[in-house]
Amino acid sequence: MTVKEMAGALGWKLLAGEDGQDNEADGCYVGDLLSWVMGRAQAGNVWLTVMGNLNAIAVAALADTSCIVLCEDSALDADAKNRADMQGIPVYGCGPNLYDTAVQVHGLLK
Amino acid sequence: MSMLHLEYQVPGDDFTRAGEASGDVKHKLKKLGYEPDAIRRVAIAMYEGEINLVIHGGGGEAVVDVDPDRVDIALIDQGPGIPDVEQAMQAGWSTAPDNVRALGFGAGMGLPNMKKYTDGMTIDSTVGVGTTVKMTVIPGRKG
Numbered sequence: 567m568t569v570k571e572m573a574g575a576l577g578w579k580l581l582a583g584e585d586g587q588d589n590e591a592d593g594c595y596v597g598d599l600l601s602w603v604m605g606r607a608q609a610g611n612v613w614l615t616v617m618g619n620l621n622a623i624a625v626a627a628l629a630d631t632s633c634i635v636l637c638e639d640s641a642l643d644a645d646a647k648n649r650a651d652m653q654g655i656p657v658y659g660c661g662p663n664l665y666d667t668a669v670q671v672h673g674l675l676k
Numbered sequence: 677m678s679m680l681h682l683e684y685q686v687p688g689d690d691f692t693r694a695g696e697a698s699g700d701v702k703h704k705l706k707k708l709g710y711e712p713d714a715i716r717r718v719a720i721a722m723y724e725g726e727i728n729l730v731i732h733g734g735g736g737e738a739v740v741d742v743d744p745d746r747v748d749i750a751l752i753d754q755g756p757g758i759p760d761v762e763q764a765m766q767a768g769w770s771t772a773p774d775n776v777r778a779l780g781f782g783a784g785m786g787l788p789n790m791k792k793y794t795d796g797m798t799i800d801s802t803v804g805v806g807t808t809v810k811m812t813v814i815p816g817r818k819g
Contacts, residue, residue, distance in 0.1 A: 619779060629719075
């Protein structure tokens with residue numbers, strides 16, 4: 567399943583990085599501490615977080631997560647949006663919290 | 677002499693620019709056809725190193741030597757140095773200030789991640805003089 571398909575199914579709003587929407591969603595990781603995420607998330611993971619800063623985009627780019635999902639309508643910084651657009655890192659926003667979103671992702675990936 | 681020699685200046689206290697060097701190395705390794713796992717390990721280890729230069733080193737230099745069978749990365753700063761390297765290597769140990777933690781860093785995972793993702797790492801640090809971290813990634817190992 568692509569991240570675009572997942573976003574469509576779960577009602578996520580695309581905030582940046584349109585070019586990367588065909589990335590394959592392979593598993594899921596939840597976390598806000600960037601080094602922790604970078605050390606543990608697997609390539610292809612859908613990354614659920616509330617960190618919408620420039621460094622989060624760098625982590626996603628370097629760790630090859632398939633997308634970032636900013637839960638609970640957490641904000642995407644303007645410079646982070648620009649970087650995500652430039653690098654084709656899809657960033658979505660959604661209302662539900664990290665747990666509920668993870669449950670929804672699990673429902674689609676199982 | 678390595679196949680490809682790269683040098684980057686990493687400015688201190690500028691989190692917006694951390695990741696430029698590791699991003700560039702990742703891009704170049706992709707073009708050279710390196711296996712994705714090795715590229716990912718280099719990128720993560722080097723980004724952690726860059727962040728350390730920004731947070732602790734007051735900026736510094738990243739030097740990367742690429743060969744077909746290995747990538748060597750050196751991160752060099754003239755910062756305060758690490759008084760107790762063994763302690764610094766412990767997961768969760770951090771001296772990062774609160775403003776850094778608010779950005780999502782400072783979890784004490786930087787050096788452990790660098791060790792985890794590389795096939796060799798040495799830390800040479802002198803208090804008041806600076807720190808040099810050398811790492812090697814060998815494609816096909818770990819993963």
